Amino acid sequence: MSEHLANSSAGISFIVNGEKRTVAAHGMKRLLDVLREDLHLTGTKEGCGEGECGSCSVRMNGELVNSCLVPVLQAEGATIETVEGLGRAEALHPIQKAFLECGGAQCGICTPGMLMATAQLLAVNPHPTIGEIREGLAGNLCRCTGFKRIFDSVAAVVVEMDATAKTGGAHAG
Amino acid sequence: MYAMPQPVRRSSTAQTMSTSEKTRIVGTAVPRKEGVDKLLGRARYLDDIEREGMWYGATVRSSIPRGLIRSIGFDRRIDWTEFTVVTVADIPGRNHIQLINADQPVLADGMVNHCEEAIVLLAHPDKHKLREAVDAVNVEYEPLMPVLTIEESERQETIVWGADNILKSFLLEKGDVDAAWAQAAHIVEGEYRTGAQEHLYIENNGVIAEWSEGNGITVWGSLQCPYYVHKSLLAVLDLPEDKVRAIQTETGGAFGGKEDYPSTLASHAALLAMKSGHVVKMTYDRMEDLAATTKRHPSRVRHRTALDGDGKLLAMDIEVATDGGAYTTLSSTVLSRATLHSPGPYVCPNVRVSSKAWATNTVPYGAFRGFGAPQAIFAIERHMDEIAAAIGMDPVEVRRRNFLHDGDTTATEQVMREPVILDKLLDRALTESDYYERQKRFAQENQTRAVKRGLGIAAFYHGAGFTGSGERYLNSLAGIDVTPEGRVRVLVANTEFGQGTNTILSQIAAESIGIDYDDVEMAPVDTNVVPNSGPTVASRTSMVVGKLIERAGLQLVGTLRERAGLREEFTREEFFAACERLREEDGAVISLCRYEAPAGIFWDDQKYRGEAYPAFAWSVQVAQVAVDTTTYSAEVEEFWSVQEVGRVLHPVLAGGQIEGGIAQGIGYALYEKVVWKDGRMANNQMTNYIMPTAEDVPPIHVYFEEIPCRFGGFGAKGIGELPHDGPAPAILNGIRDAIGVGFNAIPLLPEDLFAQLVTQESKAEVSAV
Ligand code: FES
Ligand code: FES
Numbered sequence: 001m002s003e004h005l006a007n008s009s010a011g012i013s014f015i016v017n018g019e020k021r022t023v024a025a026h027g028m029k030r031l032l033d034v035l036r037e038d039l040h041l042t043g044t045k046e047g048c049g050e051g052e053c054g055s056c057s058v059r060m061n062g063e064l065v066n067s068c069l070v071p072v073l074q075a076e077g078a079t080i081e082t083v084e085g086l087g088r089a090e091a092l093h094p095i096q097k098a099f100l101e102c103g104g105a106q107c108g109i110c111t112p113g114m115l116m117a118t119a120q121l122l123a124v125n126p127h128p129t130i131g132e133i134r135e136g137l138a139g140n141l142c143r144c145t146g147f148k149r150i151f152d153s154v155a156a157v158v159v160e161m162d163a164t165a166k167t168g169g170a171h172a173g
Numbered sequence: 174m175y176a177m178p179q180p181v182r183r184s185s186t187a188q189t190m191s192t193s194e195k196t197r198i199v200g201t202a203v204p205r206k207e208g209v210d211k212l213l214g215r216a217r218y219l220d221d222i223e224r225e226g227m228w229y230g231a232t233v234r235s236s237i238p239r240g241l242i243r244s245i246g247f248d249r250r251i252d253w254t255e256f257t258v259v260t261v262a263d264i265p266g267r268n269h270i271q272l273i274n275a276d277q278p279v280l281a282d283g284m285v286n287h288c289e290e291a292i293v294l295l296a297h298p299d300k301h302k303l304r305e306a307v308d309a310v311n312v313e314y315e316p317l318m319p320v321l322t323i324e325e326s327e328r329q330e331t332i333v334w335g336a337d338n339i340l341k342s343f344l345l346e347k348g349d350v351d352a353a354w355a356q357a358a359h360i361v362e363g364e365y366r367t368g369a370q371e372h373l374y375i376e377n378n379g380v381i382a383e384w385s386e387g388n389g390i391t392v393w394g395s396l397q398c399p400y401y402v403h404k405s406l407l408a409v410l411d412l413p414e415d416k417v418r419a420i421q422t423e424t425g426g427a428f429g430g431k432e433d434y435p436s437t438l439a440s441h442a443a444l445l446a447m448k449s450g451h452v453v454k455m456t457y458d459r460m461e462d463l464a465a466t467t468k469r470h471p472s473r474v475r476h477r478t479a480l481d482g483d484g485k486l487l488a489m490d491i492e493v494a495t496d497g498g499a500y501t502t503l504s505s506t507v508l509s510r511a512t513l514h515s516p517g518p519y520v521c522p523n524v525r526v527s528s529k530a531w532a533t534n535t536v537p538y539g540a541f542r543g544f545g546a547p548q549a550i551f552a553i554e555r556h557m558d559e560i561a562a563a564i565g566m567d568p569v570e571v572r573r574r575n576f577l578h579d580g581d582t583t584a585t586e587q588v589m590r591e592p593v594i595l596d597k598l599l600d601r602a603l604t605e606s607d608y609y610e611r612q613k614r615f616a617q618e619n620q621t622r623a624v625k626r627g628l629g630i631a632a633f634y635h636g637a638g639f640t641g642s643g644e645r646y647l648n649s650l651a652g653i654d655v656t657p658e659g660r661v662r663v664l665v666a667n668t669e670f671g672q673g674t675n676t677i678l679s680q681i682a683a684e685s686i687g688i689d690y691d692d693v694e695m696a697p698v699d700t701n702v703v704p705n706s707g708p709t710v711a712s713r714t715s716m717v718v719g720k721l722i723e724r725a726g727l728q729l730v731g732t733l734r735e736r737a738g739l740r741e742e743f744t745r746e747e748f749f750a751a752c753e754r755l756r757e758e759d760g761a762v763i764s765l766c767r768y769e770a771p772a773g774i775f776w777d778d779q780k781y782r783g784e785a786y787p788a789f790a791w792s793v794q795v796a797q798v799a800v801d802t803t804t805y806s807a808e809v810e811e812f813w814s815v816q817e818v819g820r821v822l823h824p825v826l827a828g829g830q831i832e833g834g835i836a837q838g839i840g841y842a843l844y845e846k847v848v849w850k851d852g853r854m855a856n857n858q859m860t861n862y863i864m865p866t867a868e869d870v871p872p873i874h875v876y877f878e879e880i881p882c883r884f885g886g887f888g889a890k891g892i893g894e895l896p897h898d899g900p901a902p903a904i905l906n907g908i909r910d911a912i913g914v915g916f917n918a919i920p921l922l923p924e925d926l927f928a929q930l931v932t933q934e935s936k937a938e939v940s941a942v
Binding site: 036037041042043044045046047048049050052053055082083084086087088089092096099100101102103105106107108109110111112115133134135137138139140141142143144145146147148149150151 | 202204205207208209210211212213214215216217218220221223372373374375376377423424425426427428458459670671672673825826828829832833834835836837858859860864866867868870872873
């Protein structure tokens with residue numbers, strides 16, 4: 001990486017949850033910290049800082065990444081989605097609704113990452129089998145649920161999204 | 174400190190009857206109280222909180238397991254004037270965390286007794302400067318011989334705690350064990366071991382502390398027991414009660430790991446805040462959290478059992494030893510629970526349990542879901558299968574012949590007054606898992622396949638609430654108030670960390686008052702706002718605290734009827750109008766209830782006899798296991814869990830508790846190994862301390878049999894710990910069923926399977942020659 005980029009104070013720009021943001025941060029600062037500290041998007045969590053737990057998962061250019069492993073300079077020009085962009089209190093995203101109803105969140109600390117992993121999984125594969133759900137979420141650790149109700153939640157989203165598609169309704173994301 | 178308000182006058186009509194038959198809210202799957210905040214990512218966990226001008230704290234820790242501190246040097250390459258430095262000399266009060274024994278220093282005083290023991294604390298406004306500074310504090314030691322295992326501690330050649338290394342011991346005796354051996358048709362012996370287990374909550378420990386002359390110390394933290402923290406801060410900082418305040422923030426998992434440890438971390442952050450004059454945040458990264466905080470006690474349990482010719486238990490002689498680590502923390506109560514769970518759910522006329530918690534120079538072990546029971550139940554439930562093999566009986570049948578029933582007495586002579594339905598649970602588990610059909614099929618398939626399958630069973634109870642007289646000593650106070658804004662609040666110090674405290678207590682409050690779930694909220698867990706309703710541990714929240722809230726709700730309605738003209742049947746509007754009439758008279762609308770020990774419950778702490786627990790939750794679990802005899806890996810393929818936990822307050826949350834506990838139990842059995850190197854955890858990362866992932870946890874089937882319990886909130890008993898008790902023995906019994914080899918130690922990783930199987934094979938070859 002060039003000295004210029006690493007010490008960039010001119011700013012690194014990217015789109016977060018549909019909004020263009022520019023931050024003046026060291027290029028090697030972790031995307032996780034930029035989201036949490038510079039942009040105050042604290043929904044994205046740190047569980048391990050070494051790419052193992054997935055609680056820092058965000059979507060970047062349509063891929064799921066562990067934001068604790070991404071130096072922010074790699075996010076220059078990228079499109080990033082975090083939990084804050086998923087839904088609102090008055091209009092939960094179908095994934096959030098399903099996790100709420102099916103018991104997919106207990107302590108909630110893995111939840112933002114799990115929701116983003118689910119969004120990624122369903123974007124790539126709208127009708128995953130249970131095996132594909134397990135595989136798709138294998139990078140996201142949950143210590144509370146034993147995963148079963150997380151799988152149930154994902155399955156419920158699929159049903160809900162199919163029903164909406166049939167009735168002609170549209171869902172974001 | 175919580176200032177006790179004038180309680181609502183006791184009303185004669187406020188009977189503490191249980192309204193558990195027909196319910197509108199209890200027993201339904203209402204949405205989790207704090208669920209929407211968690212799903213939107215706006216729930217505020219400790220590390221999400223930033224304060225203006227906040228500093229950050231870090232800890233200089235011992236690099237050796239035991240030794241004298243010769244000197245503490247501060248490297249000149251650091252400008253120390255930028256930092257706040259706290260050593261033991263800065264502690265205004267007592268240098269001890271206030272748990273059962275006050276033996277654990279807040280900061281090492283001239284001596285260290287385990288690796289990672291805190292010696293010096295540093296604070297700085299820039300958190301990135303702290304790591305280098307921690308490395309620039311040079312502690313010189315005169316190392317002393319450490320004691321690192323139960324066996325080394327037992328030898329008592331090196332004394333590292335008290336006069337004899339014994340943190341606590343118990344002796345429980347029923348009948349005459351020594352006289353029983355002569356009549357025995359069979360005597361079966363076994364030794365069983367369990368390793369340390371890490372909680373691995375995904376949110377690490379963290380605390381923020383703020384000091385001011387006027388308000389004293391306030392700490393916010395990811396914690397289970399605000400009043401434990403409160404108690405330690407009073408002593409460590411030498412402050413009066415009204416100058417110490419502890420507040421729980423949203424807590425990202427705990428499992429017991431945030432029961433005792435936050436008292437230490439809060440003391441550290443408070444000392445830095447006091448000395449620096451700044452708000453100080455201390456959060457651990459994963460490596461520090463794994464290396465420095467508590468874990469599940471390792472154990473060794475020996476059984477010697479006498480049986481008659483029909484496979485009925487005549488005598489059980491049990492010796493329990495746990496590794497407590499360097500300081501007592503909660504080792505005595507963990508040992509107590511291990512002792513009381515070690516004979517299993519069986520009737521036996523003659524029982525002796527001799528148990529000891531041994532001090533070693535490792536990080537102190539602490540509370541972890543199950544609290545000694547998983548260790549004890551691993552031993553007895555593995556032992557039952559060894560008994561079955563030794564006497565040539567089906568493991569299911571041995572258990573059935575010895576199960577406790579109504580009217581029987583346990584090892585502490587506690588009479589089973591409430592229904593015990595072990596037979597029913599067992600039958601259901603066998604039916605749901607199609608146990609015998611599967612077993613038959615596996616026996617056939619195993620003859621020709623490298624992957625061998627088997628089924629294993631575990632039957633067990635878990636005592637709900639504090640052991641023995643514990644609840645009486647706790648003397649919990651909890652209640653309900655109504656705010657002028659028309660919100661009904663549950664006032665408890667019991668914390669939500671995923672298990673559903675907020676939801677079930679709100680359900681109970683709404684149900685007992687007769688209002689909507691949405692009208693109820695939880696008061697903030699802040700020692701200035703809520704009374705001490707006891708710690709959130711020991712599966713006591715739904716049963717003990719739930720009952721207090723149920724009573725408080727009925728009491729409130731009774732008072733409103735008597736003094737504020739509330740009619741027998743009332744609408745929501747009438748309820749809140751009556752509350753306002755009461756407020757005009759009393760200034761507040763609040764209903765508090767104190768714990769009342771159930772009548773006829775008696776416990777003798779000295780003799781260790783009597784009613785050990787007000788109620789027991791019961792379970793039978795079945796594990797289907799596959800052992801690949803070419804790769805030496807064992808895997809759980811399917812799991813069934815049938816339990817009786819009293820009334821199920823919330824089906825989704827209850828199911829989630831059971832499944833989550835089973836997943837942790839599977840990790841305990843087959844994945845999670847703490848690797849020790851010279852007294853320090855060597856694999857303190859998520860890359861090498863492995864927990865089960867979404868791909869590892871098998872399909873889990875959960876079934877409840879409900880028998881409302883008269884001591885619990887709307888009939889609930891404890892649920893949170895029970896499911897973790899059974900998986901390890903069920904899985905290892907399944908391995909025995911699959912390959913005919915009994916393993917007596919967990920965790921059982923492929924290398925351990927390999928080691929024992931290869932040794933056995935070579936032994937078999939030798940004897941065949
Ligand atoms: S914090 Fe990024 S993977 Fe754990
Ligand atoms: S809900 Fe607690 S870690 Fe997943």
